[in-house]
Amino acid sequence: MPDVVWRDDMAAATALAAVAVLIGATVAAALAGGHHLIIEAMAAILVTVLFYALVQGVSLWVMTSESRHAAAVGDDWGVVGALGYEVPPWHKEFTSPRGSSYLAVEGGRYLVGISSTRDATQPAHVDGKAASPVLRDFYFEADVEYVQGPSDGYCGLMFGKEADEHWWAVVFGRRSLTVTQNPGSLPHRYIYDPDDVKALRPDRKNRLAILKQGGDLSIFLNGRTVTELHDLAIADGTVWLAAQSKSRPIWVRCAFDNLLLRGTTG
DSSP: OOOOOOTTOHHHHHHHHHHHHHHHHHHHHHHHHOGGGHHHHHHHHHHHHHHHHHHHHHHHHHHTHHHHHHHHHHTTSEEEEEEOOOSOOEEEEEEETTEEEEEEEETTEEEEEEEESSSEEEEEETTSSSOOOOBSEEEEEEEEEEEEOOTTOEEEEEEEEEETTEEEEEEEOSSOEEEEEEOSSSSOEEEEOOSOOTTOOTTSOEEEEEEEETTEEEEEETTEEEEEEOSOOOOOBEEEEEEEEOSSSOOEEEEEEEEEEEEEOO
């Protein structure tokens, strides 16, 4: 079921206020006028509920129009990866002097985890098998869940990846969504780093969608536009899933499902 009631939408607040006022008025009129007005009161309540549903439906349609347009743009590009991970379970572990990480398919989800004593990112092949082609433009969407980790851990997508230490990323954690660039050295550059993202659903899976066209980047969470960034110097590169740990040996675990990646190779 879509998350239709958004706390920060004026339309939702207006509809809720109207429903409360109209229901209160009709109930008061029924009590003052006797039982013969109960049917009229019930009819009025039904009308107000339908009015509320209409306002919410229109609000949902308007708020998700840009994400639908982004998906339509991607429909013109070839499919690079489209997976629901309905494959036999598997598990791979990796160790280094700074920590541990793993990749796995369990319960129909692609799991990526990392624990490190320094800022580190565990990349994962989008299709679970091999690196994506070098893409110029792409459209990506997937159900992403921050399963476990501290407040400064992240799950998301790496792209424009030219080498191990040259890439861009769109990632989110428990409270925020960020766009970062790794120019080949620490610290990473924060291109977009708000304090709060209203569309983010903490402790639940989120539908992440990203449209990259040239130097323009559009990011959506659960159908809502988070931000649109322009004139970025993003190189053509491969696309990877990712889990990010921030200098603490605490596990960050991410789950990906219902993934679609379309793109152009230039």
